[in-house]
Amino acid sequence: MTEDKKTVDKPESQGGPEPDIAAGEVVEEEVVEGAKVRRKGIYLLPNALTTASLFSGFYAIVSAANGVFDNAAIAIFVSMILDGLDGRVARMTNTQSKFGEEYDSLADMVAFGVAPGMVAFFWALNGLDKVGWAITFIYVAGAALRLARFNTQIGSVDKKYFVGLPSPAAAACVAGLVWCFHQYEPATWLTLLSIIVVGGTGLLMVSNVLYRSFKDLDMRGRVPFAAILLVVLILVVIALDPATVLFTAFLIYALSGPVRALFRQKAKRA
Secondary structure (H helix, E strand, O other): OOOOOOEOOOHHHOOOOEEEOOOOEEEEEEEEOOEEEEEEEOOHHHHHHHHHHHHHHHHHHHHHHOOOHHHHHHHHHHHHHHHHHHHHHHHHOOOOOHHHHHHHHHHHHHHHHHHHHHHHHHHHHHHHOHHHHHHHHHHHHHHHHHHHHHHHHOOOOOOOEEEOOOHHHHHHHHHHHHHHHOOOOOOHHHHHHHHHHHHHHHHHHOOOOEEEOOOOOOOOOOOOOHHHHHHHHHHHHHHHOHHHHHHHHHHHHHHHHHHHHHHHHHHHHO
């Protein structure tokens, strides 16, 4: 028996697929054996970038399990780049969707929650028995709570600030630590530093400390010619020792929130 399929054009869709406003997906109606069937589709480009970010996080876990910790750390940074691209590509191409938002959040949980925690655990914390996996769970749970709170606060908080340390920045601190010191033999000071960074970033993610989001920066306006030279200088410095530069930069960002909070409290008392 053959199926007679043809796309039914609705007047409001003007001959093309009808967008599902609630889900942000593309909806098409086909006639299959005389009955109308609604078939949903998703936007390929932004969701492909999200899938690549998810793959990078998964690859980081596999690499850490095999003892290749530098590749695991680099994969987390690659996931950060892809995560930053998918949302911007979706906005530039007008392909935002509810499906994409949910998929991106789940991918972030793997790439910036589970992956950094497991990389740190396999690298330095697995020798601490229960303490090691407890510190790792604090980080993973902190990332999950941070992402859930971020999703519920969209549109209700000032865009200039993040409430709590963003999960990509926390993941960068952990990945940068592993990338910087992966060639060192396990030592007490390194284990202690890992506990502080992993546990500290996990707690900062669920804190009420405010962090600059830098979303208020105007990237489209004109800038002096010297600004391009500054960008070149930054790229050169990163290329000289990417592990140290990235770890230091994100660690400073993670500490900037508590430091600013202390200064604000002193100002209020004064």
